[in-house]
Amino acid sequence: xxxxxxxxxxxxxxxxxxxxxxxxxxxxxxxxxxxxxxxxxxxxxxxxxxxxxxxxxxxxxxxxxxxxxxxxxxxxxxxxxxxxxxxxxxxxxxxxxxxxxxxxxxxxxxxxxxxxxxxxxxxxxxxxxxxxxxxxxxxxxxxxxxxxxxxxxxxxxxxxxxxxxxxxxxxxxxxxxxxxxxxxxxxxxxxxxxxxxxxxxxxxxxxxxxxxxxxxxxxxxxxxxxxxxxxxxxxxxxxxxxxxxxxxxxxxxxxxxxxxxxxxxxxxxxxxxxxxxxxxxxxxxxxxxxxxxxxxxxxxxxxxxxxxxxxxxxxxxxxxxxxxxxxxxxxxxxxxxxxxxxxxxxxxxxxxxxxxxxxxxxxxxxxxxxxxxxxxxxxxxxxxxxxxxxxxxxxxxxxxxxxxxxxxxxxxxxxxxxxxxxxxx
Amino acid sequence: xxxxxxxxxxxxxxxxxxxxxxxxxxxxxxxxxxxxxxxxxxxxxxxxxxxxxxxxxxxxxxxxxxxxxxxxxxxxxxxxxxxxxxxxxxxxxxxxxxxxxxxxxxxxxxxxxxxxxxxxxxxxxxxxxxxxxxxxxxxxxxxxxxxxxxxxxxxxxxxxxxxxxxxxxxxxxxxxxxxxxxxxxxxx
Numbered sequence: 001x002x003x004x005x006x007x008x009x010x011x012x013x014x015x016x017x018x019x020x021x022x023x024x025x026x027x028x029x030x031x032x033x034x035x036x037x038x039x040x041x042x043x044x045x046x047x048x049x050x051x052x053x054x055x056x057x058x059x060x061x062x063x064x065x066x067x068x069x070x071x072x073x074x075x076x077x078x079x080x081x082x083x084x085x086x087x088x089x090x091x092x093x094x095x096x097x098x099x100x101x102x103x104x105x106x107x108x109x110x111x112x113x114x115x116x117x118x119x120x121x122x123x124x125x126x127x128x129x130x131x132x133x134x135x136x137x138x139x140x141x142x143x144x145x146x147x148x149x150x151x152x153x154x155x156x157x158x159x160x161x162x163x164x165x166x167x168x169x170x171x172x173x174x175x176x177x178x179x180x181x182x183x184x185x186x187x188x189x190x191x192x193x194x195x196x197x198x199x200x201x202x203x204x205x206x207x208x209x210x211x212x213x214x215x216x217x218x219x220x221x222x223x224x225x226x227x228x229x230x231x232x233x234x235x236x237x238x239x240x241x242x243x244x245x246x247x248x249x250x251x252x253x254x255x256x257x258x259x260x261x262x263x264x265x266x267x268x269x270x271x272x273x274x275x276x277x278x279x280x281x282x283x284x285x286x287x288x289x290x291x292x293x294x295x296x297x298x299x300x301x302x303x304x305x306x307x308x309x310x311x312x313x314x315x316x317x318x319x320x321x322x323x324x325x326x327x328x329x330x331x332x333x334x335x336x337x338x339x340x341x342x343x344x345x346x347x348x349x350x351x352x353x354x355x356x357x358x359x360x361x362x363x364x365x366x367x368x369x370x371x372x373x374x375x376x377x378x379x380x381x382x383x384x385x386x387x388x389x390x391x392x393x394x395x396x397x398x399x400x401x402x403x404x405x406x407x408x409x410x411x412x413x414x415x416x417x418x419x420x421x422x423x424x425x
Numbered sequence: 426x427x428x429x430x431x432x433x434x435x436x437x438x439x440x441x442x443x444x445x446x447x448x449x450x451x452x453x454x455x456x457x458x459x460x461x462x463x464x465x466x467x468x469x470x471x472x473x474x475x476x477x478x479x480x481x482x483x484x485x486x487x488x489x490x491x492x493x494x495x496x497x498x499x500x501x502x503x504x505x506x507x508x509x510x511x512x513x514x515x516x517x518x519x520x521x522x523x524x525x526x527x528x529x530x531x532x533x534x535x536x537x538x539x540x541x542x543x544x545x546x547x548x549x550x551x552x553x554x555x556x557x558x559x560x561x562x563x564x565x566x567x568x569x570x571x572x573x574x575x576x577x578x579x580x581x582x583x584x585x586x587x588x589x590x591x592x593x594x595x596x597x598x599x600x601x602x603x604x605x606x607x608x609x610x611x612x613x
Contacts, residue, residue: 011595012563017536018544019459019564027454028468035450035472036443039479112486136574152570185570185580233581246581273592274585292589363504366579 094424098142098193099238100282101327102371105421108138108147109388115149115173117421120370120390121400128173133165137188141195144421145171146215148179148189148198166200168215171421177217187233191215193240197259199224201232201245208232210245212259224261231255237284242305244287246275254278254289254303267303268310274298276321277366281350282329290321290334300334300352313352322366325350326373331393333367333376345378347393358391359399369393371422375400431488434479442482445491446475453499459560460503462549470502477502496565496575500557507553540598547597555590558583 096102106117113134118125129135129149138149152164166180166189180186184203191198198215201208204223207230213221225231225245234245240259247255247266254275257264272291276298279288285305292298297319302311313320313332321343323334330350335343343362348355360380368377374397375390390400427448433441453474458467477498485494548556561572569587573580 011591014536014540015544015559015563015591015594018541019560021536021541022459023455023564025455025458027451027471028464031454031468031471032447032450035446035475038472038476039439039442039446112490134574185568187580274589276582276585277579 095143095145096371096422096424098240101373101425102144102422103425104370104372104375105140105144105423107377107388108140108419108421110136110138115147120375120420122388129169130173138419139189139191140171140419140421141191141215142193142422143195144423146195147171147421148191148215150186150188166198166213168198168217177215179213179215179217180211180221190235190243192236192259193238197236197240199234199236199243199259201234210234210243210261212243212261224259225255225257225264233278235278235280237280237305238282239284242284244278244280246278254287256305267305267307268301270301270310270312277323278303279324281325282327288323288325288332290323292319300332311351313348320346322378324367324369324376326369326393327371328373333369333393335362335367335378345376345391347376356395358393358395360389360391362389368420371420372425377420427491428488431485431491435482435485435488437483442479446478449492449495450475453495456496456560456565457499457503457506459564460500460553460556461506466506470499470506473502473505474499493571493575496561500576503557504553543598544594547594550597551590551593555586555593558586559590559594562587 104120107120108115108117108128110116113136114127115129115135115138116125116127128138128147129151134152136150136152138147140147146168148166148168150164151167164183164186165178166183166186168177168179169175179189179198180200180202185201185208187201187208189198189200192215196215197212199210199212201210203209204211204227209223209227210225210231211221211223213219224243229247231245231247234243236243236259237256242256243259245255245257247253252272252275253266253268255264255266267287268289268291270293272289272293274292276290276292278290281287287303287305289301289303290298291301298321300313300320300323302313304310318336320334320336323332325332331347332350332352333345333347335345337343345358345360345362345367346355347358358376360378362378362380366379369375370377370390374392376393377388377390379388388401392399427445430441430445434445450471454467454471457470457474458464461467461470474495478495481498485491548559551559557576558572561567561575562569567575569580569583573583576583
């Protein structure tokens with residue numbers, strides 16, 4: 001027995017019309033007065049208690065020249081430039097290997113549409129991007145020398161805030177290169193291990209498609225993968241020989257293909273109704289996926305690149321989300337939820353054994369290991385205060401709590417694995 | 426105009442904040458009511474969001490983002506109300522139906538009353554995450570990326586939640602349609 005299925009546009013219109021009809025109400029008369037009475041009783045938090053106050057607001061304001069001081073300032077600037085040049089020329093920065101553990105560099109995060117970076121303990125925040133438009137999804141290269149980010153309006157297209165540019169800059173935010181311009185719904189970029197290539201997805205016609213581009217902007221982006229399917233959220237494997245991507249409008253499967261787009265195929269044989277996240281194992285031979293079947297809660301699945309049958313890791317009675325591998329790949333962090341709003345953080349062996357519950361309750365569904373594997377980052381935004389918590393996976397060292405790391409523009413990037421800068425040990 | 430008011434409120438001007446609250450409270454209440462399906466909880470969530478806005482306004486660095494920031498506070502408040510609701514009893518079962526415009530066959534904007542009831546039943550079965558994404562996308566008109574920014578979750582998660590929510594709503598409609606056909610004794 002079948003029933004006629006409403007078309008997508010008709011259904012969208014129906015939902016919109018239903019909400020609009022349901023919204024034809026007036027607020028209770030006393031609401032505003034009651035709220036303002038409560039406001040009068042409320043203590044206004046002083047700016048210095050809010051982290052964003054400590055970040056200078058006018059870093060881009062040019063200094064006003066004072067004529068009589070100009071020669072002195074010029075001399076000082078020349079001396080500083082000479083010192084910096086000597087320091088740069090005289091030092092050979094060591095870079096981390098593209099594989100395996102590395103030392104912890106900066107943690108990138110967003111505030112008010114700009115990218116900032118701070119030490120892993122939250123100290124010394126510095127602003128890395130400036131100007132008009134809203135920056136998001138900062139992703140460090142594997143050697144930590146550059147990062148890519150999405151820049152949304154107004155430079156891309158002042159009339160359409162959903163159009164974005166993909167921009168690459170040095171680690172200090174300088175020397176921007178626009179990789180893609182005015183593209184709709186650009187996904188976070190993924191760097192090849194050698195730093196030469198970026199893959200990302202964007203709308204192409206009616207669907208998301210995967211593109212590969214030279215990170216130095218020397219070649220235009222090239223669409224790869226099957227144009228007949230919806231392909232999005234691509235991520236390079238740790239060794240750069242494969243690209244993982246979500247297949248289907250809502251994440252029906254996890255596909256892998258070569259960087260030139262050849263040999264694309266779906267890994268899972270179990271049909272997934274939705275996929276929340278997927279992460280490469282550091283060895284590049286498997287992927288952990290948080291996915292749900294048609295009538296089931298989200299579980300963790302291990303998908304093998306060689307085509308071996310997938311494995312399902314389950315915590316009975318709970319939905320598991322936001323998995324991430326430790327840098328050595330021997331452990332797995334993930335979150336469980338009973339109510340879909342608050343989450344508990346777990347650490348287990350790579351096969352799901354020896355599960356341990358770490359302290360705290362969290363409101364985001366991503367976890368991220370620090371490059372050295374000594375901390376797991378998870379965001380707690382259950383209240384109006386947003387905290388980035390860095391926990392010892394062994395539960396021995398005290399948790400580091402960074403208050404308000406993304407105070408005014410909440411995004412998930414602070415706990416993305418790519419938000420950690422990898423540096424040489 | 427609003428930017429000026431936001432800047433004045435950020436500087437501590439209580440009257441300017443009152444103006445902003447007056448302009449926003451009706452819309453915030455409607456959004457909270459759409460998400461929570463309960464007028465009392467919606468009122469509490471709206472008040473809580475406005476109080477939180479006043480308390481934390483000094484930290485808003487970009488006055489142009491006041492609206493998005495306020496929606497974030499409201500969504501947080503809705504989550505808290507929903508959690509309180511679960512402690513008080515099930516949000517799915519014990520809420521009173523919202524008052525709806527009376528009509529014999531078709532309601533406002535041409536929606537059949539039976540369809541509206543089916544949508545209502547389907548919507549009440551969704552969790553707050555899914556409801557929020559639906560309201561932000563279909564009522565407030567946020568793109569998936571904008572909703573992700575306001576909600577503080579990855580766009581992929583918004584997409585996933587939206588898919589699950591719309592699938593559940595479709596299923597609710599289609600299940601009711603099938604029931605009707607079965608009751609009428611004829612195949613679809």
